Amino acid sequence: xxxxxxxxxxxxxxxxxxxxxxxxxxxxxxxxxxxxxxxxxxxxxxxxxxxxxxxxxxxxxxxxxxxxxxxxxxxxxxxxxxxxxxxxxxxxxxxxxxxxxxxxxxxxxxxxxxxxxxxxxxxxxxxxxxxxxxxxxxxxxxxxxxxxxxxxxxxxxxxxxxxxxxxxxxxxxxxxxxxxxxxxxxxxxxxxxxxxxxxxxxxxxxxxxxxxxxxxxxxxxxxxxxxxxxxxxxxxxxxxxxxxxxxxxxxxxxxxxxxxxxxxxxxxxxxxxxxxxxxxxxxxxxxxxxxxxxxxxxxxxxxxxxxxxxxxxxxxxxxxxxxxxxxxxxxxxxxxxxxxxxxxxxxxxxxxxxxxxxxxxxxxxxxxxxxxxxxxxxxxxxxxxxxxxxxxxxxxxxxxxxxxxxxxxxxxxxxxxxxxxxxxxxxxxxxxxxxxxxxxxxxxxxxxxxxxxxxxxxxxxxxxxxxxxxxxxxxxxxxxxxxxxxxxxxxxxxxxxxxxxxxxxxxxxxxxxxxxxxxxxxxxxxxxxxxxxxxxxxxxxxxxxxxxxxxxxxxxxxxxxxxxxxxxxxxxxxxxxxxxxxxxxxxxxxxxxxxxxxxxxxxxxxxxxxxxxxxxxxxxxxxxxxxxxxxxxxxxxxxxxxxxxxxxxxxxxxxxxxxxxxxxxxxxxxxxxxxxxxxxxxxxxxxxxxxxxxxxxxxxxxxxxxxxxxxxxxxxxxxxxxxxxxxxxxxxxxxxxxxxxxxxxxxxxxxxxxxxxxxxxxxxxxxxxxxxxxxxxxxxxxxxxxxxxxxxxxxxxxxxxxxxxxxxxxxxxxxxxxxxxxxxxxxxxxxxxxxxxxxxxxxxxxxxxxxxxxxxxxxxxxxxxxxxxxxxxxxxxxxxxxxxxxxxxxxxxxxxxxxxxxxxxxxxxxxxxxxxxxxxxxxxxxxxxxxxxxxxxxx
DNA sequence: GCTCTCACG
DNA sequence: GACGTACGTGAGAGCA
Numbered sequence: 034x035x036x037x038x039x040x041x042x043x044x045x046x047x048x049x050x051x052x053x054x055x056x057x058x059x060x061x062x063x064x065x066x067x068x069x070x071x072x073x074x075x076x077x078x079x080x081x082x083x084x085x086x087x088x089x090x091x092x093x094x095x096x097x098x099x100x101x102x103x104x105x106x107x108x109x110x111x112x113x114x115x116x117x118x119x120x121x122x123x124x125x126x127x128x129x130x131x132x133x134x135x136x137x138x139x140x141x142x143x144x145x146x147x148x149x150x151x152x153x154x155x156x157x158x159x160x161x162x163x164x165x166x167x168x169x170x171x172x173x174x175x176x177x178x179x180x181x182x183x184x185x186x187x188x189x190x191x192x193x194x195x196x197x198x199x200x201x202x203x204x205x206x207x208x209x210x211x212x213x214x215x216x217x218x219x220x221x222x223x224x225x226x227x228x229x230x231x232x233x234x235x236x237x238x239x240x241x242x243x244x245x246x247x248x249x250x251x252x253x254x255x256x257x258x259x260x261x262x263x264x265x266x267x268x269x270x271x272x273x274x275x276x277x278x279x280x281x282x283x284x285x286x287x288x289x290x291x292x293x294x295x296x297x298x299x300x301x302x303x304x305x306x307x308x309x310x311x312x313x314x315x316x317x318x319x320x321x322x323x324x325x326x327x328x329x330x331x332x333x334x335x336x337x338x339x340x341x342x343x344x345x346x347x348x349x350x351x352x353x354x355x356x357x358x359x360x361x362x363x364x365x366x367x368x369x370x371x372x373x374x375x376x377x378x379x380x381x382x383x384x385x386x387x388x389x390x391x392x393x394x395x396x397x398x399x400x401x402x403x404x405x406x407x408x409x410x411x412x413x414x415x416x417x418x419x420x421x422x423x424x425x426x427x428x429x430x431x432x433x434x435x436x437x438x439x440x441x442x443x444x445x446x447x448x449x450x451x452x453x454x455x456x457x458x459x460x461x462x463x464x465x466x467x468x469x470x471x472x473x474x475x476x477x478x479x480x481x482x483x484x485x486x487x488x489x490x491x492x493x494x495x496x497x498x499x500x501x502x503x504x505x506x507x508x509x510x511x512x513x514x515x516x517x518x519x520x521x522x523x524x525x526x527x528x529x530x531x532x533x534x535x536x537x538x539x540x541x542x543x544x545x546x547x548x549x550x551x552x553x554x555x556x557x558x559x560x561x562x563x564x565x566x567x568x569x570x571x572x573x574x575x576x577x578x579x580x581x582x583x584x585x586x587x588x589x590x591x592x593x594x595x596x597x598x599x600x601x602x603x604x605x606x607x608x609x610x611x612x613x614x615x616x617x618x619x620x621x622x623x624x625x626x627x628x629x630x631x632x633x634x635x636x637x638x639x640x641x642x643x644x645x646x647x648x649x650x651x652x653x654x655x656x657x658x659x660x661x662x663x664x665x666x667x668x669x670x671x672x673x674x675x676x677x678x679x680x681x682x683x684x685x686x687x688x689x690x691x692x693x694x695x696x697x698x699x700x701x702x703x704x705x706x707x708x709x710x711x712x713x714x715x716x717x718x719x720x721x722x723x724x725x726x727x728x729x730x731x732x733x734x735x736x737x738x739x740x741x742x743x744x745x746x747x748x749x750x751x752x753x754x755x756x757x758x759x760x761x762x763x764x765x766x767x768x769x770x771x772x773x774x775x776x777x778x779x780x781x782x783x784x785x786x787x788x789x790x791x792x793x794x795x796x797x798x799x800x801x802x803x804x805x806x807x808x809x810x811x812x813x814x815x816x817x818x819x820x821x822x823x824x825x826x827x828x829x830x831x832x833x834x835x836x837x838x839x840x841x842x843x844x845x846x847x848x849x850x851x852x853x854x855x856x857x858x859x860x861x862x863x864x865x866x867x868x869x870x871x872x873x874x875x876x877x878x879x880x881x882x883x884x885x886x887x888x889x890x891x892x893x894x895x896x897x898x899x900x901x902x903x904x905x906x907x908x909x910x911x912x913x914x915x916x917x918x919x920x921x922x923x924x925x926x927x928x929x930x931x932x933x934x935x936x937x938x939x940x941x942x943x944x945x946x947x948x949x950x951x952x953x954x955x956x957x958x959x960x961x962x963x964x965x966x967x968x969x970x971x972x
Numbered sequence: 973g974c975t976c977t978c979a980c981g
Numbered sequence: 982g983a984c985g986t987a988c989g990t991g992a993g994a995g996c997a
């Protein structure tokens with residue numbers, strides 16, 4: 034064995050282990066595994082340690098290495114991206130539970146006392162190439178432990194490869210077998226053939242076989258390209274001449290760099306025995322019990338007792354969640370005052386691979402909010418706050434604008450954080466990340482990749498509880514966060530966050546990041562156990578940037594149109610109000626249901642007055658509708674109410690939501706607003722803009738496309754009924770959808786035995802009500818009220834419907850049974866909606882049953898449009914078009930005039946095919962399109 | 973803050 | 982046998 038001061042040379046044997054390949058192999062070979070105490074994903078680390086341990090054990094005898102190192106990729110960006118920006122661009126995103134394990138595998142390597150090498154800007158392959166060259170030149174032997182074909186160019190002259198999977202040595206002969214050329218010509222072949230995995234372009238239409246033939250014939254690539262004109266096959270000839278430059282670039286991409294800068298010597302890689310204490314410590318910390326024991330046996334030391342962690346002691350969390358024992362210590366949170374302090378955190382984050390993050394701002398409206406500070410957390414209890422724009426509180430009338438001491442300038446802080454926030458190897462964890470994503474986006478930072486504890490909670494617990502931070506913290510951490518009100522106050526005296534003293538802000542903000550991190554540690558591993566990882570990863574998380582961009586784009590709303598309508602409404606209302614007072618015989622507040630009830634039922638003595646549980650008369654639209662046959666007044670009130678609604682909620686309120694900077698209205702979508710998976714829209718709600726009444730529909734005329742652009746809407750036709758036909762498997766309904774016939778008329782025809790041709794509109798209307806009723810969990814009472822027919826008659830319709838479509842009844846009872854047994858129902862895509870009330874006694878059970886029947890249908894429709902939205906940006910990339918709004922089964926776009934047709938084609942294709950490939954629907958899905966200068970026209 | 977009413981899918 | 986009921990949302994106004 035070599036000694037430390039002897040230089041590397043003859044008789045020495047260097048082993049180079051391709052660390053990244055080991056990690057991926059370990060990750061994919063093993064089921065997801067998390068550390069018991071805190072849920073940290075460690076499956077790949079465990080696999081990596083096992084492989085490394087086995088390798089070291091095997092090398093105790095025989096042709097043992099004298100020197101060894103594990104080489105890792107440093108980051109995704111390398112010098113090859115400068116040559117060709119698209120290099121490795123189509124690599125799928127790293128699984129999010131793998132990312133945080135990268136730094137841990139480095140730690141593992143060091144714990145085994147094996148040199149761990151990575152260099153910024155270079156791939157592991159380049160470092161392996163450089164070390165191989167150096168070792169070979171020094172007269173030593175080299176074995177590269179990897180099966181990566183890109184490394185085969187290094188084989189020869191004492192350099193071998195060892196395929197760790199097959200335990201097979203790869204020498205020049207095996208390379209010749211694989212590439213048809215000797216190792217030194219492998220680069221030429223790869224340059225021609227390209228590589229779809231790494232996105233190396235190569236020469237189109239030329240694969241390894243053809244490339245090898247060409248190189249065999251012409252000797253090497255340069256000669257081949259020089260004499261390309263001599264190639265007999267015309268197509269090959271043209272390809273090579275036409276793509277010569279691309280081929281040369283490809284060669285530079287595949288050519289490994291033997292001159293990577295190294296800050297260590299070959300000698301320093303000498304094989305060392307692991308330090309038992311350090312290794313045991315690491316394995317124990319990872320909570321790898323079996324491996325710890327086996328390593329202890331091998332090293333002939335005693336295995337330390339496995340730590341009994343508080344969370345592990347709390348047992349399975351399914352019944353009642355375990356509570357983290359580590360208390361919240363607000364005094365431990367750090368105030369970041371300068372760049373040096375921030376850099377310490379950034380280094381720690383880079384090393385760890387993940388960070389919880391939260392932003393503090395001056396407003397809840399992300400489009401107007403100013404960034405005030407940022408908090409970070411790396412471990413439970415370890416969090417900091419970076420104040421950026423805190424101002425002296427109180428002060429004079431104008432509010433002092435002096436910045437508080439001890440803050441980093443925003444530009445400086447963001448410049449330092451940007452690489453972290455955009456680093457593909459660092460996971461950014463947030464609670465409701467869409468908010469923070471938008472704040473950072475407004476500062477030119479594209480935060481990725483992300484995790485969101487709120488969305489995890491929704492995927493896991495929809496229907497059980499809400500998903501706000503306070504709820505989650507209380508429930509899963511047993512901790513009540515500092516209320517924001519204690520900092521800002523409430524009502525008139527409320528201040529903005531930039532006026533909060535930094536000392537207090539540190540406690541509040543850092544705590545939020547700390548909580549988020551702990552929630553992540555707790556919820557993340559539960560995704561797998563709850564079988565909702567796919568739901569989270571395909572239906573929740575990817576929507577964050579999609580929705581954020583839609584919200585930031587906003588929709589143009591014409592203030593003048595709204596203003597004119599407001600005035601017109603006000604006039605009409607004044608006229609109606611006078612008439613109403615006249616009819617009532619006295620003046621009263623028409624807008625007060627209480628006063629109206631007294632007028633109608635006490636003073637005018639109209640029939641049908643019924644009091645609700647609060648003791649007030651019910652004056653809803655249906656009640657007034659019935660009274661309208663008896664008296665003039667209710668009709669007038671109905672008209673007045675319609676106008677009042679349109680004016681207050683739409684024409685007036687909407688104007689206040691026009692952003693002064695963009696001139697547009699920016700709604701905010703909630704991914705967790707509805708238990709079924711539907712989105713909800715707030716501030717303002719743009720999912721309930723009137724359309725059913727003629728008068729109301731005109732409000733959509735104010736939603737306009739700018740000059741030269743067009744509003745385009747695409748909406749799913751009868752999506753929920755189609756899903757019902759599929760799920761309940763109703764042949765007659767499915768056939769009707771396949772034939773494209775009017776589904777309500779068909780239902781009526783089946784039920785009442787009348788032909789579709791020349792059908793009475795009232796018959797069709799009744800069938801339509803039944804079809805909808807089914808989706809909602811039909812009851813005789815509900816249908817009777819909706820159709821204004823006797824309850825017995827309604828029940829008769831339902832009976833006939835079930836007789837005709839027995840599958841529907843079966844679906845309904847099966848779904849309820851499923852819910853009663855499991856406590857939840859599911860969509861076709863696996864989204865779970867919990868039904869905690871399903872086994873309750875009393876009226877609650879009725880609600881829960883109907884909700885359980887409806888949820889899979891409404892939820893599946895929601896999943897389908899979510900899938901379409903996730904795919905949409907890619908599908909319309911290159912078109913001058915923006916997706917602006919979603920209204921449950923409709924998507925609204927703003928499109929350049931000349932891009933309308935291709936936009937409709939592309940968007941329709943995505944929407945109609947959105948269920949595939951996860952679910953194969955046995956009914957066709959169709960999408961209707963419309964266009965116009967405003968939303969009313971487009972619809 | 974709660975209730976009623978009503979806008980949407 | 983009675984109980985209240987269509988499913989899912991958000992917002993404005995009145996009233997305590």
